Structure formats: C-alpha cells, structure tokens
Amino acid sequence: MFGIVRPCTHRLTDGLKTEWMAHLCGLCLALRADHGQFARVVTNYDGLIVSVLTEAQTGVTEAGRRKAGPCALRAMRTAPVARGEGARLAAAVSLVLASAKVRDHVADRDGLLARRPVAAAARRVARSWDKAGARTGRDLGFDTAVLVDAVDRQTGIEALAGPGTSLLAVTEPTETATAAAFAHTAVLAGRPGNAAPLAEAGRLFGRLAHLLDAVEDQAADTATGAWNPLTATGTSREEARRLADDALHGIRLALKDAEFADGKLAHVLLAHELRTSVDRAFGTTSCSHGTPGAGQGPVPGNPYAGPHGPVPGNPYGGDNPYGGDNPYGGDNPYGGSGPYGGGGPMGPGGPMGPGGLPPQFGGGAPQAPKPRGFLAGCAMFTWLFCTCQICCAKKYEGPWSRKKREGCCYDCDCGDGGCSGCDCGDCGCDCCCCPCDGC
Numbered sequence: 001m002f003g004i005v006r007p008c009t010h011r012l013t014d015g016l017k018t019e020w021m022a023h024l025c026g027l028c029l030a031l032r033a034d035h036g037q038f039a040r041v042v043t044n045y046d047g048l049i050v051s052v053l054t055e056a057q058t059g060v061t062e063a064g065r066r067k068a069g070p071c072a073l074r075a076m077r078t079a080p081v082a083r084g085e086g087a088r089l090a091a092a093v094s095l096v097l098a099s100a101k102v103r104d105h106v107a108d109r110d111g112l113l114a115r116r117p118v119a120a121a122a123r124r125v126a127r128s129w130d131k132a133g134a135r136t137g138r139d140l141g142f143d144t145a146v147l148v149d150a151v152d153r154q155t156g157i158e159a160l161a162g163p164g165t166s167l168l169a170v171t172e173p174t175e176t177a178t179a180a181a182f183a184h185t186a187v188l189a190g191r192p193g194n195a196a197p198l199a200e201a202g203r204l205f206g207r208l209a210h211l212l213d214a215v216e217d218q219a220a221d222t223a224t225g226a227w228n229p230l231t232a233t234g235t236s237r238e239e240a241r242r243l244a245d246d247a248l249h250g251i252r253l254a255l256k257d258a259e260f261a262d263g264k265l266a267h268v269l270l271a272h273e274l275r276t277s278v279d280r281a282f283g284t285t286s287c288s289h290g291t292p293g294a295g296q297g298p299v300p301g302n303p304y305a306g307p308h309g310p311v312p313g314n315p316y317g318g319d320n321p322y323g324g325d326n327p328y329g330g331d332n333p334y335g336g337s338g339p340y341g342g343g344g345p346m347g348p349g350g351p352m353g354p355g356g357l358p359p360q361f362g363g364g365a366p367q368a369p370k371p372r373g374f375l376a377g378c379a380m381f382t383w384l385f386c387t388c389q390i391c392c393a394k395k396y397e398g399p400w401s402r403k404k405r406e407g408c409c410y411d412c413d414c415g416d417g418g419c420s421g422c423d424c425g426d427c428g429c430d431c432c433c434c435p436c437d438g439c
Helices: 014-035 037-042 048-058 085-108 116-139 145-160 167-189 192-224 229-233 237-257 264-282 374-386
Strands: 065-071 077-082
Touching (some): 014 037, 014 077, 014 085, 014 116, 037 116, 048 167, 085 116, 085 167, 116 374, 145 167, 237 264
C-alpha cells in the first residue's frame, strides 16, 4: 500500500522534504488518533496527497501543524506534522480502500486467508475499517459510499472484460473514487471553484494508479495466472504508455485551472514525481537528476532510444540489445538485476543455480513466490517500516506481493546541480519549486 508517488527525498528541497514528511506523519498519526494503533498499517504515500491538496488550497497555518514526539521512523526525532481535516480525510479514504483490499484478498483466498478462522478475522477488521472510515467521512461531510460502490463495481467489470474491451472501462471505478476524494478537498478548503479541476485531476490520477499497477504486475500476474487488465483486454504496453502520458498532461492542465494558496508541493508530487513514477513503471528512467545510463533511460545518441521508451521498429525491443533499460535486466538472457542474478539460469531459484536442478534431473523453471496473505503482509510491512528497509535497503521483499524492490533512497545519485530531467518548461508552469536552480 505504498502508492505510486514515491518521491526520492534527494529530489526535494529541504523545505519540501519537511512538508512531505509532515503530511506522511500526519496521516499516520490521524489514523492512530481516530482509529487506533493497528489502523496505522494502511498509511500510504498516495493517501497523503489528499492532505497535501487540502493544505495547498488553504496555505500552511499554525493550527494546521503540531509538534509530534520522537518516532523510530524519524530516527527518534520530533517533527512538525500536519493535522486537521485534510489529514483526517486522507485517513478515512485510506481506511476504506484498505478495507476493500482486504476483502479482495479474502475472496481470492490468498495465503493464510484461505483458512477460515483467519479469513473471518480479516473480514471483521475490514468491517471495522469500513465503519471507521465512514464515521470520519460523515464528520467531514464526505460520503465514503462512493468509494465502496466503486470497489464493488470493479469486480463485476473485471469479470466481463475481455479482448477488445476498452482499458478505460476497467479503470473507471478507480477514477471515480479518486475524483471524489480530490474534489472534496476543495470543500474542506472553502474553495468550491476548485472542485471541478481537482475532480478531473483525481480522475486521471486514479487512471494512472490503475495503469501503473497493471504494468508493474503484468509479468508476475502472467507467471501466476492472475488477472491483469493489460493482458485481459489485449492492450499493448505502447497503448498503456500513451494513456499514461495523456493522463499526466491532463493532470498538469487541471492543476493550472485550480487556485492554490501554496501549491508547490502539490505540483512537485502530481506533475514531476508522477512523471518519474510513469518512467519507472515503464523502465525508462530511475532518477530524473541522475546521469543517463544503465537503468536510467535512453543514452544520448542511442539510435534505438525514444523519449518515452522503445522506438517502433527497434530491432532490439528496448534501449539496449537485451531489452528494457538495464543492460542486465528486462529481456537479458541472464535475467534479473545482474548477469547471474534474479531469474537467470545461474541465479538463485534458477535451474542451474542454488536450490535448482537441470530439467533432465527433475528440475523445473523457477516459480514466482506466492503472495503473502493480508495479516502476514501486515506483519512484514511493520518489520520493514520499523527497520527502515523500505527507504534504505538495497533490496527487500514486498510485504504482500513478495516481489523484489529497491529502497526508495538507496544509492540515489540525484545531484544538486543542473536541471537534467526538470521539465518545468514543458508544462509552462513557471515552476520555482523545483530543486534545480534556474528552472
């Protein structure tokens, strides 16, 4: 439940980094204050955007901040954190959507949830989160039923989807839910004129969230036989990228139509960091301020590289002869993150690697690890979060999906100088909030 907007803190100025952490901690503490300690496991990066948008319209006020006590995730430091209606709305939305995810895992009988006692306990947790989110929503004038209805419709839409079905028909419920949440921030901020543009930004944000999740999970879903929107509808990655780029452009236009008291952080997250998230999902970059190279998008002068991925007709299928952007990744015959790592024949789990045997001796193709159930995933999430592996580990295993991930700030080579990767001019936003001087 980390979300698609995962900004590398090296790309944020000190002021924006402090603001981002204030909203992240504010969401976590709002969940604890209104719904108990266990509810904090649904803290996610995308949920805090609701809090960011609310404050962007009202401006930072003294009443909107409080000093929080020491926390292990802040290296036992105190810090100013966001509080108020924006943080509470973010908490309510996060709870309801997390409840839907739990019910989905129960329906799929994932992991421990295949056992009736565990599934029954998970259902009780989901019901309590539904009620808690609805209660907070009522206090704020927000009807969470629109979120529940969107999630319920998603299952039926997926069951009917097939080759030729529009991908946008599959993403519609997610778009509707996020549009409602974004639009209500205008109500909380007392800026009703912002409701329409923020609803549009939310709709496109929901589309992106669904698209990027489908793109990142497609290979794993194919290996396990799980349902995936791209595979089910026969949508190519090129078409998915086109839809993602259109959504990015639409979000920027919508933000320009809204009035903000201080929209710097909202702009950085929803314009620049979303672009980075899209590039990361499609394998075209890893850090907008890093030097182009392996894993960081097209290399200048590469005749087969395009600005948004492979050029049609590229005989190599990517930015290098082994596909993808990493000379040892993607379609590299050795697989994984190194010439002998990952899913390669000599890597762990491979037929010739540790724990594997050649097929003629009874070995087989490596199997993707089964996802953890909800409760086991929550326990692993708590461990990863409290040990800071999510931020700093070279590699860690996703708490629910069990896919290998890299800590968001591990070995980041973002530089402080220059403006490589800063595309403020492309969107005409007159952006002075970018870390680069002179943008």
